[in-house]
Each structure stands twice: as structure tokens, then as C-alpha cells.
Amino acid sequence: MRLHLLDWDGDARPDALFLHGGGLTAHTWDVVCDELRDRVRPLALDLRGHGDSEWSPDGHYPLGAHVADLESAMADLALKDFVLVGMSLGGLVALAYAGRHPRTLAALILVESGPEMRRSERLRDFMAADAEADSFDEFVDRAAAFNPLRDREHLRRSLRYALRRTPDGKWTWKYDRRILERGTEDVLPRARALWDAARSVDCPALVIRGGKSDIFLDEDAAELARVLRGEWVRIEGAGHTVQGDRPYDTANALRAFLDGHTIRPSAERGR
Secondary structure, eight states: OOOOEEEOOOSOSSEEEEEOOTTOOGGGGHHHHHHTTTTSEEEEEOOTTSTTSOOOTTSOOOHHHHHHHHHHHHHHHTOOSEEEEEETHHHHHHHHHHHHOTTSEEEEEEESOSSOOOOOHHHHHHHHSOSEESSHHHHHHHHHHHOTTSOHHHHHHHHHHHEEEOTTSOEEESSOTHHHHHOGGGTOOOHHHHHHHHHTOOSOEEEEEETTOSSSOHHHHHHHHHHHTOEEEEETTOOSOHHHHSHHHHHHHHHHHHHTSOOOOGGGTTO
16 A cells, blocks of 8 residues: 655654545645644655545555554654644544554644544535536635635645546546445444543643534543543634644644653653
8 A cells, every 4th residue: 555645854853743634635734744844854644545645445444444554654664752643534543553552652642533523414515525526616616615714725725635637627536435435434443442542642642623613522622631641722713624724823732732841752751
């Protein structure tokens, strides 16, 4: 399985790996990564079936497959004591990975993601709408109607990486639509497994939610932060896609968290 990775380079450490949400791409983190280049070395990964990564040959996308991809990528990149940041689906992957490898992380940051997430009919309808459009601007119109919080030009830039042309000249999503056909049972594990993973995390942890989100609420963020023995913040004016709606506020929250903690190698934690 070939996976597409964005490497923002730079001399800053620690390494920080960013994982996107379902239907999005690694480029959703562009502004945040650019803002943090002097603080960390940002890396952003396209999950399987998304962006410029390969699709699953059998059309299945269980959480375990994403975690296995992440484990393989970490081995190839020789990353250790790194900061892992995940949003929505990427946050579930990050939390499951942290539960299996709690001593490999310098810090864990979960954005609009956790064992308790609410279903959004608006999001489901948006993702389930006609997969093709005659023009790029038709997709921009759809996205603007779905998310009026976002500047239209910012939406255009984001969609440039999330869409592709079909052989007959139409536009469609890059992500594998079979993810929707399979349903969420292929992606979401039982909440109990994720709570168990959260209890095993052994590094500084931050939970972020969007103030206007109807998917991840204050009480969800607070409880997850309690179990992680971490902290949580609310980004006002942001919906579920916090890093897209308020990228500079998101970057500032990550910077403040990292600056407020001594990020130590895993071998030193627990002494």
C-alpha cells in the first residue's frame, strides 16, 4: 500500500505527524503546518483511500488497516518520540495507535475526535451527494453551502487537492466512495476499545473541539481529556473541520500546548 506524505522539512524538532479526517487529504493541514515549521518538523499523511494514497484493493477500510499503515509508515520514516496529531477519522487512528504504542509518542493531540462522537445528518448528506459534477465551481458551491464558516477562496484551495478530473471531463472526489457504501461499522471500533486506548496513553495530551461543532461536544472533549490526563481547548468560530475553519487559532493552540510542556523522550517518561 503506497501512501502519500507531505514533508514540510526544517530543522525544528520533534517530528510531528498530522492525520486528516474522512474524505479530506493531508493538505487540510497546510496552513497549520506552515505556521508550526519553526516549532516542529511537520509531516502530513494521506490515509489509504484518500488524497494521493492508494485505495484498498478490496474496498475495506477498518480502523485496524489504517493503524497498520501508520505503523509501517513510522518504521519506514524511523520516527520515534514524535508528536501525533489526528482529526476526526485521523484522530481515531491516532488514538488507536497510541493505545498500542504508548511509549513511542512525545505528545498526542486529538482534534474533533474521540470515543464519543455524534452523528451529523448534514455531514452524511453532504458526503453522500452526487459523486460527480460538471465543473469545479459546482463543488465549491456545494462546499460553501455546507460550510458557510469557511472563506470561499479557502474552500477553492482545499478542494483543489481533494478533487480529480474523470476521463470524461467531470469532477469527482479523490477519496474512495466505497468507504461510504461500507458504512461506519468498517471504520469505527467499539467505544470501549478507544477508551481503553486512551487510558494507556503515557504522554502529554491535548483535545481540541470546534465551538460550533455538533459532532464533538464540550462534555466529550472534557471527559476524553480527563481520561488522557491531559487538557482540552475550544476553538471558537470553528465547526468540525477546525484546522480549515480556524487554521491560525488551531496552530496557536498547538504551539501553546507544546511550549507549555517539556516534551521528553519516551525513555525518560515515568522516571
